Amino acid sequence: MKNWLSTIQANKRLQAIMIGLYIVVTFLSLYLAQKSVIAFLLLLASLLLLYFTTFSNRIKWLVAGLVMVVLLPFAASQGEAYQSYMEVATLVGIYIAMALGLNIVVGMAGLLDLGFVAFFAIGAYTYGIFATSQANNFMPFGHYPLSGGSFWVFIFIGCLAAALFGILLGIPVLRVKGDYLAIVTLGFGEIIRIIFNNLDKPVNITNGAMGLASVQPPKLFGLDFMYPSQFYYIVLVILLVVIFAVRRLEYSKIGRAWKAVRENEIAAQSMGIHLVRTKLMAFAVGASFSGMMGVVFAAKQTFVDPTSFTLLESITILVMVILGGMGSVPGVILGAALVTILNLQVLTELTNWLNQLSLNGVISIPDALSPAKMQRFIFGAILILFALYRPQGLLPAKNPVFKKEDLTDTSGHPPMNAGVQKEGAQHVHLDS
Amino acid sequence: MSILTVKNLTKQFGGLVANSNIDMDVEKGSITAVIGPNGAGKTTFFNMVTGVYQPTSGDILLNGESIVGLKPHQVTRKGIARTFQNIRLFGAITVLENVMVGMHTHLHGGLFSTIFNLPHVRKEEKEARKEAYRLLEYVGLESLFNEEAQNLPYGAQRKLEIARALATQPKVLLLDEPAAGMNPKETSELTKLIYNMREELDLTIILIEHDMKLVMEISEHIVVLDHGEKIAEGTPDEIRNNQKVIEAYLGKGAAATAS
Numbered sequence A: 001m002k003n004w005l006s007t008i009q010a011n012k013r014l015q016a017i018m019i020g021l022y023i024v025v026t027f028l029s030l031y032l033a034q035k036s037v038i039a040f041l042l043l044l045a046s047l048l049l050l051y052f053t054t055f056s057n058r059i060k061w062l063v064a065g066l067v068m069v070v071l072l073p074f075a076a077s078q079g080e081a082y083q084s085y086m087e088v089a090t091l092v093g094i095y096i097a098m099a100l101g102l103n104i105v106v107g108m109a110g111l112l113d114l115g116f117v118a119f120f121a122i123g124a125y126t127y128g129i130f131a132t133s134q135a136n137n138f139m140p141f142g143h144y145p146l147s148g149g150s151f152w153v154f155i156f157i158g159c160l161a162a163a164l165f166g167i168l169l170g171i172p173v174l175r176v177k178g179d180y181l182a183i184v185t186l187g188f189g190e191i192i193r194i195i196f197n198n199l200d201k202p203v204n205i206t207n208g209a210m211g212l213a214s215v216q217p218p219k220l221f222g223l224d225f226m227y228p229s230q231f232y233y234i235v236l237v238i239l240l241v242v243i244f245a246v247r248r249l250e251y252s253k254i255g256r257a258w259k260a261v262r263e264n265e266i267a268a269q270s271m272g273i274h275l276v277r278t279k280l281m282a283f284a285v286g287a288s289f290s291g292m293m294g295v296v297f298a299a300k301q302t303f304v305d306p307t308s309f310t311l312l313e314s315i316t317i318l319v320m321v322i323l324g325g326m327g328s329v330p331g332v333i334l335g336a337a338l339v340t341i342l343n344l345q346v347l348t349e350l351t352n353w354l355n356q357l358s359l360n361g362v363i364s365i366p367d368a369l370s371p372a373k374m375q376r377f378i379f380g381a382i383l384i385l386f387a388l389y390r391p392q393g394l395l396p397a398k399n400p401v402f403k404k405e406d407l408t409d410t411s412g413h414p415p416m417n418a419g420v421q422k423e424g425a426q427h428v429h430l431d432s
Numbered sequence B: 001m002s003i004l005t006v007k008n009l010t011k012q013f014g015g016l017v018a019n020s021n022i023d024m025d026v027e028k029g030s031i032t033a034v035i036g037p038n039g040a041g042k043t044t045f046f047n048m049v050t051g052v053y054q055p056t057s058g059d060i061l062l063n064g065e066s067i068v069g070l071k072p073h074q075v076t077r078k079g080i081a082r083t084f085q086n087i088r089l090f091g092a093i094t095v096l097e098n099v100m101v102g103m104h105t106h107l108h109g110g111l112f113s114t115i116f117n118l119p120h121v122r123k124e125e126k127e128a129r130k131e132a133y134r135l136l137e138y139v140g141l142e143s144l145f146n147e148e149a150q151n152l153p154y155g156a157q158r159k160l161e162i163a164r165a166l167a168t169q170p171k172v173l174l175l176d177e178p179a180a181g182m183n184p185k186e187t188s189e190l191t192k193l194i195y196n197m198r199e200e201l202d203l204t205i206i207l208i209e210h211d212m213k214l215v216m217e218i219s220e221h222i223v224v225l226d227h228g229e230k231i232a233e234g235t236p237d238e239i240r241n242n243q244k245v246i247e248a249y250l251g252k253g254a255a256a257t258a259s
């Protein structure tokens, strides 16, 4: 087995043939067998295979881009199930971005946040309120709903609003540590939801439990975005920006400060790291990803109400991070994709199948045991199993590997710490 | 000229007086040792100087300026760095990155310049990596730069703490039991390293240490604490022959029979 793997790893042409073949086969199966969820999932899984190949990052991104931008939508587009496939793919993208945001807070900075969905809600309501007639109730100027053209600006506004709330919540919340932090953030998540649920009086801002209906669809060059197949591309672009940003931050001064705070707060401080500012930045950056996706979610659903932002959602995002691997960007992407697909496809399909069986009288499964209702049970089981047997997750976080040539190359600039010179270290005279 | 002056420094934990009216003057460029039995209050003293604990009363002056009330990260920015008795490395990241964290305050990349990977950030990071590697060479850990810090042997971890502290570019370096857990060979290497750092890096060093050979070999000035009080200070020779110090270490009876 080992041998076999290393042969493949050493042979790039073989890898190219295998991944190419895999993509072609799954593409054709989805293209020809439109109802086959399996083919759809297998085509998605080509991205995972691609991750394990040894090609350069540029090639991986190019192939992944081809699959996501062209092949997947095209293969899925040939039948009735098109929109439901794209709906799944869109939601996967939304959850990946949120999980990457939570990963900064929990995985990198080590701050357990159980109310993360609050920032998603803030993004969703930011657009929802102004893209429906709701804003007329309390805004002294302007005409609402704003047109769908404003959606693009609202992605940024949602991002900023969520970041701002991240900081505002962070200031009181970050005074407490560890288990207490988890409980306080859980409380804040619920408070935000309850506020949205009740802010219909005295001034009607959120329309309470009724929610906000008929949110304006995004508009670009006269084109309305109404279908999942269109939102898919919006999500894809935002997701790429998010992945790009976390990748840059991960191994930067800021990412190192987050990890230092996670590993040892006292030592981090004694390295000159401003504890509160560093934690707030983690909260704000993590929240901003959710805020952007919240705006997209509101536009996609065309309806926003508080029931989309329950504690279970926060837990779901946390499960994605833990399953994939805390602090690991590829891991969290995988975790988010798996959990979303499990929720939307596997459990639903399984339930349908079992229902079919009981209709035909083969077996009878009581309604209470239907897989779709097992979500919490399955998440609980995942959390326990991973905590016990694989705490580092499916694809554990990796440290950067530095090259010695880059570290010893003496060309260029004078050293920052001019006092440290290797010469002279040998001449020791101890007065005794 | 004294770089660090401590006046009447007192720390109480409830009823326990961990430091009581400590006065100390540390010469610029000197190596000062703080010694005393376990529980004497040495680490507490370091914690107050570095802002980890706030003193109950008294003052700490760095170059004549009070640093009492500053947060640990502000004290670091003023030029005081330290190592920890119970090693506090960033275990899950690499050795090189540990040192790079020490450069935090000297790097200027902000959120946006980092996300857009602007040229000045790229250049700064590259220089920081090289500088971190040079610091590792300086303490003799260069071959381990890609290892996770938590996988290092004990002695190497202590040296890494020193490299990381140096990366903050301190004027005063506090070492809390740097030789604890080291074998004699490692200890003698460490002794040289401490001596060299003072000579080459324009540093003032204060160290807490139980290894008397090391202490007597490199320190110009020794301060002895016992039960939170300063019971003696002076040159190594003066301390070696000080009756109070012998009593503190060996107990009154033993000291009497020894003399």
Ligand SMILES: Nc1ncnc2c1ncn2[C@@H]1O[C@H](COP(=O)(O)OP(=O)(O)O)[C@@H](O)[C@H]1O
Pocket (backbone or CB within 6 Å): B013, B016, B018, B036, B037, B038, B039, B040, B041, B042, B043, B044, B045
């Ligand atoms: N945070 C704290 N809370 C309560 N007591 C403490 C704390 N830190 C230190 N002490 C107490 O102060 C005394 C001195 O401790 P310490 O400074 O660590 O001694 P040393 O480093 O000389 O061995 C000990 O009795 C210790 O238990």
Ligand SMILES: [Mg+2]
Pocket (backbone or CB within 6 Å): B042, B043, B044, B085
């Ligand atoms: Mg101590």
